[in-house]
Amino acid sequence: MEQFYQKIKMFCAKHSSGLNIIILGLFCYLFLFHNLGLYPLIDIDETRYVNMSRDMFFLKDYITPYLNFENFLEKPPLYFWLNVICYHIFNDTGVFVSRFATALTAAFSVFFTYFFASKVMQSKAYGLICAFVLLSSVWFLLLSHIAILDMGFMAFSSAAIYCAILSEFSKESNKKYCWYSAWFFMALSVLAKGLIGIIIPAMVVFLSFLAFRKVRELFKPVNIIPGIIIFLLVSMPWHVLIYKVHGIDWFNDYIVKHHFARFLDSSMGLGRKQPFLFYVPIVLAGIMPWTVSFIWQICRGIKSAAKNYRAAKSIKVWFTSDTNDKKTILFAVIYAVSTLLFFSVSSSKLPTYALAIFPALSLIIGYFWWGYVCFDKYTKNIKASSLITFVILIAAGILGAVLSYFPPASISEYIQKFQSFSEVTCIWFIVLPLIGCLCLIAKNRSLLFISNVIFMLGVMMITTVHLFPAITTFGQNELEEYSKMAAGDNKGAGLVTFGFAKKYSLMNDFDKKIIYIVDTAPGDIKALKEAISQKGRVYVIVKNDTYEYFKPKGLFNKLDTVKQSKKYILLVK
Numbered sequence: 001m002e003q004f005y006q007k008i009k010m011f012c013a014k015h016s017s018g019l020n021i022i023i024l025g026l027f028c029y030l031f032l033f034h035n036l037g038l039y040p041l042i043d044i045d046e047t048r049y050v051n052m053s054r055d056m057f058f059l060k061d062y063i064t065p066y067l068n069f070e071n072f073l074e075k076p077p078l079y080f081w082l083n084v085i086c087y088h089i090f091n092d093t094g095v096f097v098s099r100f101a102t103a104l105t106a107a108f109s110v111f112f113t114y115f116f117a118s119k120v121m122q123s124k125a126y127g128l129i130c131a132f133v134l135l136s137s138v139w140f141l142l143l144s145h146i147a148i149l150d151m152g153f154m155a156f157s158s159a160a161i162y163c164a165i166l167s168e169f170s171k172e173s174n175k176k177y178c179w180y181s182a183w184f185f186m187a188l189s190v191l192a193k194g195l196i197g198i199i200i201p202a203m204v205v206f207l208s209f210l211a212f213r214k215v216r217e218l219f220k221p222v223n224i225i226p227g228i229i230i231f232l233l234v235s236m237p238w239h240v241l242i243y244k245v246h247g248i249d250w251f252n253d254y255i256v257k258h259h260f261a262r263f264l265d266s267s268m269g270l271g272r273k274q275p276f277l278f279y280v281p282i283v284l285a286g287i288m289p290w291t292v293s294f295i296w297q298i299c300r301g302i303k304s305a306a307k308n309y310r311a312a313k314s315i316k317v318w319f320t321s322d323t324n325d326k327k328t329i330l331f332a333v334i335y336a337v338s339t340l341l342f343f344s345v346s347s348s349k350l351p352t353y354a355l356a357i358f359p360a361l362s363l364i365i366g367y368f369w370w371g372y373v374c375f376d377k378y379t380k381n382i383k384a385s386s387l388i389t390f391v392i393l394i395a396a397g398i399l400g401a402v403l404s405y406f407p408p409a410s411i412s413e414y415i416q417k418f419q420s421f422s423e424v425t426c427i428w429f430i431v432l433p434l435i436g437c438l439c440l441i442a443k444n445r446s447l448l449f450i451s452n453v454i455f456m457l458g459v460m461m462i463t464t465v466h467l468f469p470a471i472t473t474f475g476q477n478e479l480e481e482y483s484k485m486a487a488g489d490n491k492g493a494g495l496v497t498f499g500f501a502k503k504y505s506l507m508n509d510f511d512k513k514i515i516y517i518v519d520t521a522p523g524d525i526k527a528l529k530e531a532i533s534q535k536g537r538v539y540v541i542v543k544n545d546t547y548e549y550f551k552p553k554g555l556f557n558k559l560d561t562v563k564q565s566k567k568y569i570l571l572v573k
Contacts, residue, residue: 017124020114020124020127020128021111023128024110024111024114024128024131024132024135027132027135027453027457028107028110028111028135030457031135031136031141031144031456031457031460032103032106032107032135032141032144032145033100033103033107034461034464035461035464035465036095036096036099036100036103036145036464037094037095037096037097037099038464038465038468038469039095039464039468039469039472040095040469040472040476040477040480040505041095041098041147041505041508042146042468042471042472042476043476043503043504043505044501044502044503044504045146045148046146046147046148047503047504047505047507047508048067048504049079049080049147049148049149050083050098050147051067051068051504051507051508052065052066052067052072052075052080053079053080053083053084053087053098053147054083054087054093054098055067055069056077056080056081056083056084057083057084057087057088057093062077062081062084063077063238063241063242063245064242064245064246065077065080067504068504068507068513068514068516069512069513070513071246073242073246073249073250073253073254074253074254074257075149075194076190076191076192076193076194076238077191077238078152078188078191078192079101079149079152079192082101082104082105082152083097083098083101083147085101086098086100086101098147099145099146099147101147101152102143102144102145102146102147102148102151102152103144103145105151105152105154105155105156106140106143106144106151106155108155108159109134109151109154109155109158109159109359110131110134110135111131112155112158112159112162113127113130113131113134113158113162113359113362113363114127114128114130114131115127115162116162116165116166117129117130117131117328117363117366119166119169119170120165120166120169120324120327120328121324121325121328121370122324123370123374125370125373125374126366126367126370126374129366129369129370129373129449130362130363130365130366130367130370131362132366132449132453133287133290133361133362133365133366133369134358134359134362135453136289136290136452136453136456136457137286137287137288137290137358137361137362137456138285138286138287138288138289138456138459139282139283139285139286139287139354139355139358140286140355140358141456141459141460142463143352143355145460145463145464145468148352149192149193150193150352150353150355150356151355152192152193153189153192153193153196153197153355153356154355154356154358154359156185156186156188156189156192156197157185157186157189157192157193157197157200157201157356158356158359159181159185159188160182160183160184160185160186160188160189160201161182161200161201161204161205161335161359162359163178163179163181163182163185164178164179164182164201164205164208165205165208165331166178167179167182167217167223168209168212168214168217168327169324169327175223176222176223176226179223179224179227180226180227180230182201182205182227183226183227183228183230183231184230184231184234185201186198186201186202186231187230187231187232187233187234187235188234188235189201190235191234191235191238194254195255199342200339200342200356203338203339203342204334204335204338204339205218206218207334207338208330208331208334208335211330211331211334212327212330273347273348273349274349276344276345277344278344278349279340279343279344279349279353279354279357280340282351282354283340283354283357283361286354286358287358287361287365288456289389289393289452289455289456290365290369290452291389292385292386292388292389292392293365293368293369293381293382293385293386293389294361294364294365295385296381296384296385297364297365297368297378297381300381325367328363328367329363329364329367331363332360332361332363332364332367333360333364335357335359335360335363336357336360336361336364339356339357339360340357343356343357368381368382369382369449372445372449373445373446373448373449376445382448383440386436386440386448386452387437387440389433389436389452390433390434390436390437390440391433393429393430393432393433393455394429394430394433394434396429397425397426397427397428397429397430397433398426398430400425400426400429401423401426401430404423404426424462424466425459425462425466428455428458428459428462432451432454432455432458433455435451436448436451436452436455439451474567475566475567475568476503476505478565478566478567478568479503479505479506479541479568480505480506480508480509481563481565482506482539482541482562482563482568482570483495483505483506483507483508483509483510484509485539485562485563485570486510486539486570487509487510487511489537489539491536491537492512492536492537493536493537493538493539493572494512494515494531494534494536494537494538494539495510495512495514495515495538495539495541496514496515496516496517496528496531496532496538496539496540496541497514497515497516497517497518497540497541497542498517498520498524498528498540498541498542498546499517499518499519499520499524499542499543499546500518500543500546501518502516502518506541515527515531517531520546520550525555528540528555529555532558532559532573537572537573538572538573539562539570539571539572540556540559540570540571540572540573541568541569541570541571542556542568542569542571543567543568543569544564544566544567544568544569547569547571556571558573559571559572559573560572560573
């Protein structure tokens with residue numbers, strides 16, 4: 001038996017790279033692709049971007065993005081192109097296929113993190129741990145299951161940064177290929193998110209090489225001239241073509257308004273103005289279950305520096321050291337801090353923007369867990385932070401169980417909608433942390449790390465099966481039902497919404513332009529009257545409270561009630 005185990009050990013050691021890829025691929029499938037099409041598209045952004053992709057697919061116009069049969073010039077095309085490719089490959093435009101590109105770019109980011117971390121630290125174990133930290137972070141997981149543009153931007157911008165940094169750790173003969181790859185991925189980053197696809201990689205790489213005291217490397221003609229050519233060949237054709245089609249209108253909308261004005265002017269933030277520290281709680285909550293260990297390490301570092309009278313000299317060592325671990329962590333800190341500061345100073349803030357920081361955080365968190373799992377370093381810190389994490393999760397599970405079965409009257413309606421989600425979640429929040437505590441007692445460092453990963457796998461499974469489907473019950477299901485009823489009218493009826501935000505899920509089944517009237521101001525009331533007065537049949541969707549308020553005023557006298565549900569009413573002329 002001993003010989004058998006030795007043979008297995010030798011086989012694993014010999015084929016460690018292949019086995020790591022297989023293991024990572026299996027977990028990527030379970031985390032990212034499994035249950036991807038189980039729940040409907042979620043308003044508002046997801047349904048908007050998916051319907052834009054479907055329009056591009058059916059119209060076969062791969063230059064101009066469309067939304068609701070109108071030009072939508074504020075976004076670049078890469079995400080829509082990826083979706084169109086998926087539609088062609090699968091010959092389907094369903095929910096699973098519409099989310100496939102997002103999950104695929106998420107998996108790409110995980111594998112690229114593994115590749116980069118393994119190379120710079122010359123340790124496959126470090127690469128694997130960093131990849132799993134990224135894969136199991138809750139914010140990364142949630143956004144990988146929703147069709148949004150930010151995942152592609154994060155994947156390609158981080159790949160550009162990684163390739164540029166890899167040049168510092170590569171042989172002289174391979175450096176140019178690292179730079180060519182960096183320029184290529186930066187071009188994709190621009191096509192994914194716009195000019196920020198240049199700004200973030202350029203900023204991080206410049207600051208990192210400044211810290212490495214290698215700024216001259218950035219401007220070597222052998223690297224920069226072919227790189228710029230590659231960048232322009234990939235990124236410029238679409239920009240030239242869309243400018244040729246739409247001219248100054250596109251430039252003003254895409255470049256001026258949605259890049260510079262939105263970043264600099266809070267009045268252009270479209271309701272996105274937030275405090276300077278807006279992203280700090282999002283990031284800290286988003287890296288769960290690694291939050292406490294991350295905070296613990298930050299506090300430990302600050303405390304250590306404060307106690308050391310040679311703190312300034314100690315910090316200087318990180319900027320002058322040529323060791324791989326110090327250079328890697330220095331780069332990761334620069335990456336995380338500079339990106340966080342950039343988005344924090346912007347006048348337009350959205351929670352999804354924080355996703356760009358997560359590759360850097362995975363390198364930092366992974367470093368300490370790598371030291372613990374492989375070298376028994378940072379033992380007290382990891383054990384203490386893990387115990388705190390488990391206690392918090394168990395307490396959350398118990399509190400959730402109490403609220404689930406004894407809900408206050410104010411939230412009883414919501415508890416009922418999420419009953420199945422809360423029950424399963426509460427059990428998971430208690431059982432898995434208890435297993436983690438057993439790993440602590442048994443002093444099994446590898447299993448302690450794995451228990452955190454498995455915990456998040458369970459959370460993701462529960463979320464896709466119970467939470468996401470429940471979210472759509474808050475009115476979205478009603479809207480989709482009404483949209484289908486209007487679409488099934490053989491008289492070619494129109495569709496109008498009045499008094500609530502644009503809900504793009506209505507476009508999933510309705511194949512004509514929808515008139516969205518989002519407010520109840522006098523001008524919008526006039527617009528509704530004009531819409532009702534047009535020839536032919538017209539369906540109108542109104543929230544129940546809006547209907548009850550305006551009904552005595554005679555606004556809906558010309559309309560008949562088709563169906564009234566819990567939140568909305570469907571009317572027809």
